[in-house]
Amino acid sequence: MKKIYVLHENNEWTIHLHHRLDELGLPYEMWHLDEGMIDLSSEPPEGVFYNRISASSHTRNHRFAPEFTEAVLAWLEHHGRTVINGSRALRLEVSKVNQYTALNTAGIETPKTLAAVGKKQIIEAAEKLDQPSFITKHNRAGKGQGVQLFHSLSALSDYVEGAAFDEPVDGITLVQQYIEAPEPFIIRHEFIGGKFLYAVKVDTSEGFELCPADACSIEDMFCPTNEPEGSAPKVKAKFEILTDYYPSFIPAYEAFLASNNIQVAGIEAIQDQDGNVYAYDVNTNTNYNSDAESIAGTFAMLELAKYLEAKLNGLHLTT
CATH class of the missing domain: 3.30.470 (D-amino Acid Aminotransferase; Chain A, domain 1)
Known part of the structure; x- marks a missing residue:
């Protein structure tokens, strides 16, 4: 039987969708992808696969959930399954650099941003940005992780060289124009x-x-x-x-x-x-x-459940 499959790593963030899918009487499974295994020689089940993996997964000790999800998505897409927010979406989810370049390609303005790896390079990025106030943030983040506002290079230097410095999980710190x-x-x-x-x-x-x-x-x-x-x-x-x-x-x-x-x-x-x-x-x-x-x-999770229902009803089974 075809189903809706929800790919995620945080039960607290899926409970509302869980309730809406129940409300509509839809068949579904929750795939928690913190850990797992896939047989690449097998075929995925029939259905609609909705990816809800978050860039902040590492803050819940789910460090490799995005990497494992990328493998699962590659498997699903190889077999032509219907995937909502597939591998391209995941790539943008876990990298603000990818987000900004994609937004700029679409003609959408973003704050001026420099990406740096290394503490010395973070300071150099702020010098090159040459703004009276600026922020730092993690390239792979979520929930405002790593966001700090600075009004001077000396304050940034104290932070970067101090015990409070928050190392990004992928090593990339963004130094960004502060929009007031x-x-x-x-x-x-x-x-x-x-x-x-x-x-x-x-x-x-x-x-x-x-x-x-x-x-x-x-x-x-x-x-x-x-x-x-x-x-x-x-x-x-x-x-x-x-x-x-x-x-x-x-x-x-x-x-x-x-x-x-x-x-x-x-x-x-x-x-x-x-x-x-x-x-x-x-x-x-x-x-x-x-x-x-x-x-x-207005209830977005209900609208999302209806959208997934429509995608499920529009499937043509491959077997």
Whole structure:
């Protein structure tokens, strides 16, 4: 029997999809790819294979999940199986260098970025960037891992040479132009089936941890805004789904996804003081925040489950 197969390495990030697939009565299996074995001489089962492997897998002690998943995807694609977010998507998921070059190829602007291996080279990259403020981040990351803001070369040098330096799992540190937004937020654009679904405004006033998944959320998702003394504080959601939002660059984002064979993704973008928009992260293991969705009345995991159902129903069995 043909099924939906979900390739992943984090049970907490698949539970909502699990529930939606159950809700629709769809046949499925969860393939946890932290460890495993494949017989390359065998044929994969019939079905739709949805890849949800994350660049941050190593932070959960699943160091080689992306590498093993790449092997599984090669096996599936060799046999012509229907794969959602296949090997090209995985390649972009685990490398921001690949993301930025692909975005630039599609004519989408990204912050100026230098990639460096070695502590001396990180300092040299910042010197060459020649910006008053800049950030460092890991090439293979997730959940804001490795993101640090610096306002001087001396501060960067102290960090790189100090005990707090966070070595990237692939050895590549990015030194990037700091985009200062007029207000502390970014916009994450969600796509299913390569088409724009909705955008979520993410409050960045508390830092760079921007993962919208419920499992990533800070203990208290809401923070008080400043109110006059004596008045009851209002609360501001960290994640807010926007209505009547369709900027002119959405078709370019969709074209980028199509050209890179990515069906499900979240693209994060930030606007600078002059109104220029920069895309700076492509997340092909996209997650959704249930509190924001409940307020907006739209549910991306349900839409994703329906998309997988449509792909499953459109299969023509090879045997």
